[in-house]
Amino acid sequence: MLTSLPLYARLPLVFEVEAMRAAMQAIPADHWQAHFNSGYYEGDWSGVALIAPADAPSALAPGAGQAAGVATPLYDAFWQGLLGRLDLDLRSARLLRLGPGSRIREHCDPDLGMPGSDMRLHIPIVSPVGVEFLLDNRRIPMQPGECWFLDLSRPHRVENRADEARVHLVLDCRPSRWLYQIIETGLASTPEAAASxxxxxxxxxxxxxxxxxxxxxxxxxxxxxxxxxxxxxxxxxxxxxxxxxxxxxxxxxxxxxxxxxxxxx
Known part of the structure; x- marks a missing residue:
């Protein structure tokens, strides 16, 4: 098991992009909510919750402690089948959309850097050329269908200079031996992050x-x-x-x- 977590790692998991896009597009438009951290972004940053912590003040927000994740009505058979094959204790699963011309300002998520805190995974669904995800000022080369662990207690920001929205499936899960193992396995083939x-x-x-x-x-x-x-x-x-x-x-x-x-x- 890893003694310390890396800044980022591409995990040895692959997801079928077109199926995720179809399921995402089936979600009614009025279910997308503006992100609660309104001071962190410019433009459109919105999302829908598939799983939310039981003690979260709103569906897109993190919980106050380590309460279990509770499925929302949008966590249908498709998403259950997709995520159910993973050996993860999920506290949160959200689809997060950053609109064209929008940006998430640099910030840290310090709750993810505490001992025993949740670990966050990103699965890009739509990631057009022109999107730049910067972690510690390095471009993380995430591609649709991949799964990445990111240490987002470190400074990070996102720029969407493309003409279409960027959408990621973002998972918060409890630490586990299986998750540590696949992070360690994925490190060997993780591509280098370039300067922004x-x-x-x-x-x-x-x-x-x-x-x-x-x-x-x-x-x-x-x-x-x-x-x-x-x-x-x-x-x-x-x-x-x-x-x-x-x-x-x-x-x-x-x-x-x-x-x-x-x-x-």
Whole structure:
């Protein structure tokens, strides 16, 4: 069994994409609810609950403790057959949709990082080109039909620059020996996560600043973090580098972490 969990792992499980899409499309449109974390996103982030913790304040929300998961009326024979073959103690199963042009801002889910806390799995159903899922500022290359463990107690965010919605089946489950084993098995074939597109643009802007004394001077005297972020976004745009505030803040946080790790080595 793993002594510590990885940041991410693609599990040795495969799901039939077209069948999941058909079942998803059969759900009435008025059953999709806006995500409860309204301060975390821009645009459309919505979902439906198939299983919800018995003590959850709403169907899409996590429970307050470790109460068992309770099936909703949408947990029909198809979803039961799909998830029933997994040796998982499910507390939550949700379909989460991020609309075109929408974004989930960078945040952490600290309840997932506590000893004995739930473990979260993502199964992409619809994931068009233009969707970027960033975990610790790395692009997680999840593809439809795959199943991934993600340590979402770490900083993460999602950008949907595509023309269609992204939909994932998201499972919260209790830790188990079987789950640890398939995470360990999957690690051997898990593809490498690349740097985010925003990080690449930020590094390009850093090179411009390094080579341009006037550009350096425009940023040197800004002490407020919010003002600095806004200035970087604006100046980068002049050079055709389209950065979001989260791109700048994430890159700077990563730079600080890298510096600390080098200093402590």
């Amino acid at each position: 597109h925003g990080t690449e643009l930020f590094q390009a802007f850093r090179r411009l600043v390094h080579d341009d004394a006037q550009l350096t001077a425009k940023l040197a005297d800004i002490t407020d973090a919010g003002d600095f972020t806004a200035a970087v976004v604006a100046l980068a745009g002049v050079y055709g580098l389209v950065l979001a505030p989260d791109d700048v803040q994430s890159a700077m946080r990563q730079g600080r972490r890298d510096w600390i790790e080098q200093w402590m080595a």
